[in-house]
Amino acid sequence: MGMSGEEPVPGFGVAVIREDGKWRCDQMDNIALRELDAAITELRKTRSTGAVFGLLAVDDEFFVVLRPSPGGVALLLSDAAAALDYDIAADALDLLRVDPPEDEDEVWPEGSLDILADLGLPAPELQVIIDEVDLYPDEQLQMIAQRCGFAAELTKHLDTILQ
Template identity: 85%
Template sequence: MSEQEPVTGFGVTVVREDGKWRCDPMDASSLRELDAAITELRKARSTGAVFGLLAIDDEFFLLLRPSPGGVSLLLSDAAAALDYDIAADALDLLRIDPPEDEDEVWPEGSLDILADLGLPAAEMQVIIDEIDLYPDEQLQMIAQRLGFADEYAKHLDTILQ
């Protein structure tokens, strides 16, 4: 997908601080450029957890979690790298070659990216394996499991209006 083609979807910065969750919208450029998404997440300074949820073109999702040593990420569908620059950049950051066949769906990255917050890798795999769901629905399952579904839903209502 070229830089000029619009990418639909949304990005959400999720912050957990002092036991409370907060969701804020990410700039639309975050859906096209991995560096833009990472930079935006790094601006959300917090003493607690900060991560990003990106749902892209009803095709796949990307979880990003900056840390002092870099960034952890999870791409829900490695084959998305064949069509989307941001997914290709994610695989590049992980030093993984894109798949040959776009018909196979498998995740790449850290399935345990949110394990310390209460979502172990095995449960993340179950969510990703729900291929009949759209990415925003899979992200809703993650929000529900971690306890910020209400904040997430409020944010989506604002974006999707």
């Protein structure tokens, strides 16, 4: 499996909160990069009247967008083939009830491409960002932030955690 067990998974998790027309980004616990349930639980604990979603960039390989709702959780995995190597991506496909791909050379997303559509990022634009395979996941997340309007907050946040 590669990155399983207890060693920390490289990357970062950010909870993005929109409240009263303002954006803020909070650090997520590193376990969120290893266990999907932990990430979902942490996001559900975030009290907000507005939108709350999580952005996980995992090991410079792929990203996950998670958005809990009262009825469940919407999620997007940028690269389905990551499930062959990373527990959290395998968990994501389990939740989506999708089988992992046979071949890891093809990159395609699984889940809700319209997960952030109500925040200014329609599905076709998110697909375009995912298709930029030369970009690192943190760069793709920056593009997502740009589209939705929280780029400055995300950049400031990443500058503090990636010191």
